Amino acid sequence: MRELAYLDLGRRAYGPVLEIQRRVLARVQREGDSASRLLLVEHDPPVITMGRRTRSEHLLASAGTLAASGVKVFRIRRGGDVTFHGPGQLVAYPIISLARGARPVHAHVRDLEEVTIATLRNFGIASERKREFPGVWVGDEKIAAIGVAVDKWVVYHGLALNVGADLSGFDLIVPCGLDYLGVTSVSRILGRDVPMDEIKPVLLECIEKIFGVKLIALPPDELINGNESSKTSASAPAGVA
Amino acid sequence: MNVPADLRYTDQHEWIRVEGDTGTMGITDFAQHALSDVTYVELPEVDREFAKGDELGAIESCKAAASFYAPLGGKVVEVNESLDDEPGVINTDPYGAGWVCKLALSDASEAGKLMDAKAYEAFCGDEN
Numbered sequence: 001m002r003e004l005a006y007l008d009l010g011r012r013a014y015g016p017v018l019e020i021q022r023r024v025l026a027r028v029q030r031e032g033d034s035a036s037r038l039l040l041v042e043h044d045p046p047v048i049t050m051g052r053r054t055r056s057e058h059l060l061a062s063a064g065t066l067a068a069s070g071v072k073v074f075r076i077r078r079g080g081d082v083t084f085h086g087p088g089q090l091v092a093y094p095i096i097s098l099a100r101g102a103r104p105v106h107a108h109v110r111d112l113e114e115v116t117i118a119t120l121r122n123f124g125i126a127s128e129r130k131r132e133f134p135g136v137w138v139g140d141e142k143i144a145a146i147g148v149a150v151d152k153w154v155v156y157h158g159l160a161l162n163v164g165a166d167l168s169g170f171d172l173i174v175p176c177g178l179d180y181l182g183v184t185s186v187s188r189i190l191g192r193d194v195p196m197d198e199i200k201p202v203l204l205e206c207i208e209k210i211f212g213v214k215l216i217a218l219p220p221d222e223l224i225n226g227n228e229s230s231k232t233s234a235s236a237p238a239g240v241a
Numbered sequence: 242m243n244v245p246a247d248l249r250y251t252d253q254h255e256w257i258r259v260e261g262d263t264g265t266m267g268i269t270d271f272a273q274h275a276l277s278d279v280t281y282v283e284l285p286e287v288d289r290e291f292a293k294g295d296e297l298g299a300i301e302s303c304k305a306a307a308s309f310y311a312p313l314g315g316k317v318v319e320v321n322e323s324l325d326d327e328p329g330v331i332n333t334d335p336y337g338a339g340w341v342c343k344l345a346l347s348d349a350s351e352a353g354k355l356m357d358a359k360a361y362e363a364f365c366g367d368e369n
Contacts, residue, residue, distance in 0.1 A: 051306065052281075052283060052299060052301065052306050053281055053283070053301065077299070077306060077308075078305075078306055079301045079302070079304050079305045079306035080304050098275070102275075103275075104274065104275040104276070104277065105275055105276050105277070105302060105305045105307060106275075106276070106277035106278075106302065106305070108305075109304045109305055134304040146304050147304050147305075148304060148305045148306075149305065149306045149307070149308075150276075150305055150306065150307035150308065151307075151308050152253060152308070152310075153253070155305070
């Protein structure tokens with residue numbers, strides 16, 4: 001079975017992780033599939049990211065409010081609309097080759113949705129994709145955002161699953177540009193505080209099954225060394241070699 | 242898979258039709274299929290110069306944005322503005338109404354170095 005190395009970056013700021021994504025992307029473009037990596041991260045401090053064509057009115061908070069709350073805004077090159085990342089949200093970035101188009105982009109996005117749905121199923125939560133809206137939904141509430149970018153047939157960015165109960169960061173935006181639908185999280189639905197370390201192994205197992213790969217843990221320093229900025233409190237999670 | 246004989250192709254799945262010093266480019270049937278339903282096309286700016294392989298713009302489909310690149314170097318002289326309203330023609334007619342932009346080529350003879358239809362078909366076969 002194909003092996004895929006993964007790194008659990010713990011809690012980490014968005015900017016440095018975006019840099020890490022770009023570095024892995026360049027390596028996969030240069031060296032091929034063996035350089036592929038799966039990154040797991042919780043973004044801290046919170047950020048708002050906007051896709052290529054996000055309309056600025058989907059950002060509800062004023063510049064002043066954002067500055068006061070310490071929330072930075074990144075405009076990035078993925079598909080999809082505006083979204084929020086913060087502590088309590090499990091983010092997975094599989095940076096992998098689509099073999100120059102032989103593996104369709106829509107199949108990759110579908111797999112990301114399937115990974116999310118299967119993970120939630122393990123917790124007894126029934127979720128679904130909606131044909132017209134991206135992401136994964138529990139009823140009319142969004143539990144995970146999905147958005148990817150493709151550069152020279154290598155895919156990056158990925159999925160963001162709301163785990164913790166605090167969803168106040170979403171008040172700053174119109175999630176995915178849909179103003180009449182809400183957001184939810186695993187902890188809210190289960191009515192208990194679900195720790196990251198409980199959900200991570202389940203997500204990894206679902207990725208193995210659905211992507212058809214064997215995941216190999218790498219220490220986070222593999223990609224962090226040489227990265228000047230923000231050595232935040234990486235809370236060395238269980239299960240990382 | 243549809244691969245017209247009169248076009249040249251890149252390994253990034255773009256096509257280009259060279260007429261004199263002008264090249265009309267778009268993305269191939271193979272690429273549109275890999276991306277599925279195109280919802281938005283980010284077009285290059287008219288008058289901007291690009292070297293071969295530079296990113297020209299991006300195509301957005303179901304939750305994904307994919308970059309596309311200049312098959313040959315040149316200056317953008319026209320973009321297909323109808324893609325703003327009807328991006329889906331990239332899927333239905335990638336070599337016709339779904340063209341993306343026209344380039345005033347800096348060296349049209351460079352087209353000879355790109356794949357012809359036969360080579361491109363073989364290339365896509367290898368990819369599968």
